[in-house]
Amino acid sequence: MVKLMIVDDEQLERQALRLIIERNCPDIEVAGEAGDGVSAVQLAIALKPDIVIMDIRMPEMNGLHAAQSIKQLAPDTSIVMLTAFDEFAYAKQALQLGAMEYLLKPVRPEMLLQTLQTVMQRIREMSARRQEEARLREQIAAALPFIQMSFVYDLISGQITEMEHFKERAGFLGLxxxxxxxxxxxxxxxxxxxxxxxxxxxxxxxxxxxxxxxxxxxxxxxxxxxxxxxxxxxxxxxxxxxxxxxxxxxxxxxxxxxxxxxxxxxxxxxxxxxxxxxxxxxxxxxxxxxxxxxxxxxxxxxxxxxxxxxxxxxxxSPFQYPFQYERTVMEKVRCGDRRAAKAALRELLQETFSHRSGLETVKAYVLELLIVLSRSAVEGGANLEQLTLLNFTCIQSLTDCATKEHIEQWMMEYVDHFMDNMLENRSSVNTRLINSACEYILKNFQRNILLEEVAQTVHLSPFYFSRLFKKEKGYNFADFVTRVRLERAKKLLQNQDYTVVRIASEVGYQDASYFCRAFRKACGMTPNQYRSDIARSREEKSKAAKMH
Known part of the structure; x- marks a missing residue:
């Protein structure tokens, strides 16, 4: 029920407006009346009306000032100004102060009702918008840990290079x-x-x-x-x-x-x-x-x-560690790009060797780098147990290296071992990872499930998981979630007791109209048309069975 307040210094005018509204607008409750601007502001504070019909010419405080005060105290209140024909300039000023509509006096019933319908439609739209904003806030609150995780990941991987980009994301997280x-x-x-x-x-x-x-x-x-x-x-x-x-x-x-x-x-x-x-x-x-x-x-x-x-x-050492080269090597190893990985590794080793004179210091660094790259290889599909054995075996051979050239050759050989192991194991590992992710989606598709969340369950970065998912399945993550939801929706549509709104909610869509659009796009018909086809098919099968 929409609450309305009438403000006019003429009692007969107020009574006429009330009578028209109560007879023709069952969705509107006339909650109160006021005869001057000061009383109108006080009454508006107490009643918190959705709509105020306000005369411009009133004693003490005119309608313009009263409307301005009410809008300051309750910005969502819709105000309709009443004005005589020769006060049209005031009407324009009223609109600038936030009034939604204005009516010329004497007010014709049809114009009043038409204006109220327009205002009520805007109120409904604002209410729907607020509900949608509240729903989005809830979704964002639920997704905030994953948004934060993405932000941290981008920071520590050096992907945020513009200060404005950083400030925007940091501000969103409230830093x-x-x-x-x-x-x-x-x-x-x-x-x-x-x-x-x-x-x-x-x-x-x-x-x-x-x-x-x-x-x-x-x-x-x-x-x-x-x-x-x-x-x-x-x-x-x-x-x-x-x-x-x-x-x-x-x-x-x-x-x-x-x-x-x-x-x-x-x-x-x-x-x-x-x-x-x-x-x-x-x-x-x-x-x-x-x-x-x-x-x-x-x-x-x-x-x-x-x-x-x-x-x-x-x-x-004052040496600035070449992080950019290490990140490149790790990424190329993880992706299985042997040539690019070895090229980046040569640059990394060259940069390192040029700033370190002690051979044992270089060996300590290279051994650490080997452990880092073995982890990247495991993320790319290599067998952890096999690489662990490989690492222990290689320590002794590193000790025997007498020159930087020997160390580089040794490192390149073990990168080859890593890549070979990845190629042997990647296919089955990738399949297991994506199958595990799909199982998680099947168990959780009813809620607003995000790619970052699923990627975390299989311990992959969102970017790498997204690329791997599409490679393994042939379509992207969002398409798979949609398919799962719509397949479940098709089963639920066979139950006539389930409304489309309920089915939309149960398969993860808070907005039933969006669900209907997604269903129609994927299936070529609306949910109700699909349900009708099922019923018709059942009826035809039943008739055919009776005939035989």
Missing amino acids: QANPAVALVVDVDRFKELTRSASELEKQVFKQQIYRLVVQSAGKTALVTPFGSDSLVILLHFSGEKTQEEAKEYACRIAGSIQETVFRDMKVHITVGIGRCYEDPRDMYKSYHEALSAQRQRFYLGDHQIIHIEDVPFFQD
């Missing part, structure tokens, strides 16, 4: 300050801890770790899962800090996280910490530094907090 330091949290011996656990138990375990890390990191951090057993934390500061102050703060946060996780779950974690960068577009540098620091666990043991400046490899 009060720019990220400055990256931390990488890794659960020590995760595979051993979860070897006998079911997939559900593993996910619950990781969720418990995530919640504890978020709790310990506090509000000055973005925390997001990354990989099977890692978390990335981006810290920001309220004011400027020196490198030493940033290091001290990040180490304190890391210590708090370690203590909390061990106290509550008796689990050891290792935290790698990168340098502080003023420009958030440099977060990929801090991330790769944190990742390199965290990998020192290989030498130092479990349950460590390692800042990149405490790693001798980085501490003793």
Whole structure:
């Protein structure tokens, strides 16, 4: 029911308007009347009407001022101004102040009713728009963790290069300050801890770790899962800090996280910490530094907090690590592009060799790089157990390398081993991953399921998962979700007790009209036409059976 208020200093005019509205508009309740502008504002505050019919000429406060006050207090109130023919200039001013319509006095009933229908239609449209906005806000709230994950991923992979792009996305997430330091949290011996656990138990375990890390990191951090057993934390500061102050703060946060996780779950974690960068577009540098620091666990043991400046490899050299080359090599290995991977690897090694004189330092770096690339190979489809054995075997042969040329040759040979292993295993691995993703979709298609969410369940980046899905299935992720939903809808349409609105909701569409459009586009007919065809087919089969 729409609430309406009449404001006119002539009582007979108010009574006439009320009579016309009550006789012809059952959806409108005349909630109150006022005879002057001051009373109108006070009554509008109390009644909160949807529509106000307001005369312009009134004592004390005229209708224009009253309308302006009401719009300031209740912007969604629709105001219809009453004006005499010789006051048309006032009508134009009223429209500028926010009035929806105006009527010339004396008001003809048909014009009043037509105007009210127009206003009510606009009210319905605004209400529908608000409901849609509320629905979108709910969807965004549900998707916020995945939006945040995508934002962090793009930051640490160096894909955000424009400051305006960063500000827009950071503002959407409500960040009060720019990220400055990256931390990488890794659960020590995760595979051993979860070897006998079911997939559900593993996910619950990781969720418990995530919640504890978020709790310990506090509000000055973005925390997001990354990989099977890692978390990335981006810290920001309220004011400027020196490198030493940033290091001290990040180490304190890391210590708090370690203590909390061990106290509550008796689990050891290792935290790698990168340098502080003023420009958030440099977060990929801090991330790769944190990742390199965290990998020192290989030498130092479990349950460590390692800042990149405490790693001798980085501490003793002003050399700026060529992250861009490493990212390229990792991506090319993951994608199985052997030629491009080896070309990027040569550039990376050349850059590294030119800034490091100690052969043992180079070997330590190359061994670390081998571990990184083996992980990329596993993501690309290689067999983890086979590569683990390969890594242990290759350490001794690396020790025997006496020159940088021998080290480069050794590295190239093992990249070939990785790529060969990927080619042998990729087909079956890809099929298993996509089948697992499809099973997840089949169980969850009733809600607003996102590509990022499904990619996370199979531990792939959204971009790589999207490309792999299309390659394996022949169509993209969104098309598959639509097919699953419409196939389920076809089954539900066979039940005459289910309305189209209910079916749309049960297969994941909040908007029934959008569901109907998607159904018609895919099936060449509306849901009701499809239901009629089924009923007709059943009837024909029934008649044919009776004839025989």
